[in-house]
């Protein structure tokens with residue numbers, strides 16, 4: 001990808017102050033539009049950490065739009081990021097959601113038109129939040145759904161609560177919803193901060209988690225934005241994320257003693273690097289060995305020779321050199337090479353898209369390595385790389401195929417608050433969003449940590465709830481057109497009393513060929529609301 005230098009093609013993005021009103025305009029070029037949104041206190045802190053990363057704002061951060069959303073206006077005012085949105089300001093008057101996920105969700109829904117305006121035209125949206133609190137837990141999935149609605153790729157990065165907070169249940173609701181609207185979901189387990197850094201001062205420990213969140217975000221942006229010797233771009237990221245399954249973003253920066261033996265003892269050093277990269281202490285289990293596709297950016301000093309690079313990347317692609325020998329017969333007989341013979345070539349290993357950038361050696365001459373990996377396809381049944389065999393995020397969702405790719409924002413007018421059809425659907429779905437999926441006893445027995453419970457739960461619900469969701473979305477989008485009753489319900493800060501929040505039964509019946517509508521039962525009693 002070449003970065004355009006022609007400033008005539010600039011587009012203009014709206015920037016909000018803490019009142020949700022536009023205060024200034026910023027100019028960007030016509031690169032893919034990338035937006036980073038931190039929602040709730042933890043999400044805000046992660047974006048703030050990103051701002052503080054040395055060199056980030058002077059480099060790739062310049063071409064990215066950053067926002068912080070929160071119900072708590074004070075929290076927003078204390079942070080560096082200039083683009084701020086107070087959620088649910090009319091109702092909450094800038095006060096926080098008080099750890100009540102119902103309040104946080106309604107506040108986000110109240111601000112849905114501003115959020116839509118912000119994500120309009122986005123190609124890639126990062127959403128970061130802490131699961132378990134009032135604002136970010138369900139607010140994040142509403143933002144994610146809105147971003148999917150404009151056709152963006154959504155990468156979500158969240159923290160799981162400390163065990164002592166007793167917020168696992170809320171966190172589970174949040175993760176479950178966010179998972180549906182995310183092309184990639186990365187989870188950092190706060191509890192592991194205690195296990196890995198028991199003697200760190202409290203905020204220093206939190207910063208370790210914030211560092212991982214912000215490194216993952218900046219690593220992916222670098223893959224897209226930084227011109228590299230072997231180039232990668234946004235399309236490469238899309239190819240990898242469209243492989244389907246769960247995905248993981250890993251980042252590691254290494255230098256010094258541990259790498260010093262890379263030229264004398266490459267095998268041992270590569271073992272060390274592989275372990276360092278794939279076992280990041282705070283990230284929930286990644287099962288990276290199950291990945292079916294990788295996007296790997298290696299930025300390294302001159303110590304990393306062709307041979308070493310080949311050995312290292314082969315660890316991920318699981319290439320067996322003998323497989324390549326079997327191609328000799330075909331190469332010797334090129335004149336008779338027909339499609340059938342080409343079809344017989346097996347692509348057994350994961351797909352790997354590789355980017356490389358040379359780094360200067362460190363001052364004392366020792367090696368340096370920054371590695372960013374987007375791994376995906378974990379949890380799909382077929383680990384072969386043939387993409388057609390996977391249910392891709394785009395293929396699987398009628399909702400996504402209906403999504404409208406918005407045009408880049410070119411107007412200088414303030415964001416409108418007129419409701420649109422997609423927003424109404426989101427508002428409606430937000431009410432029905434939380435399914436009744438308490439972890440089964442079996443899951444509880446197996447689970448040993450926050451992340452185990454959450455991950456086991458996600459795996460459990462996946463197929464059935466996805467189907468339910470598709471039915472719901474198919475009906476709901478048609479149904480909510482100009483339905484003032486629905487609009488009114490969504491404006492309401494509290495949920496309707498009815499347990500059955502599936503609003504338009506008639507449309508759903510039509511969309512499911514007169515089968516009974518899928519009922520998504522949900523009441524406030526299902527939520528673990530600390531009041």
Ligand SMILES: Nc1nc2c(ncn2[C@@H]2O[C@H](COP(=O)(O)OP(=O)(O)OP(=O)(O)O)[C@@H](O)[C@H]2O)c(=O)[nH]1
Pocket residue numbers: 039040041042043045046070071072096097098099100104129130131132133134135136137159160161162165167190206207209210
């Ligand atoms: N790693 C990390 N986790 C955090 C940080 N701040 C909060 N958390 C975690 O995120 C969870 C949610 O907290 P917040 O993000 O502050 O909550 P919120 O979404 O703003 O919700 P309300 O405060 O209730 O409006 C907490 O339970 C913590 O586990 C942070 O700076 N770093």
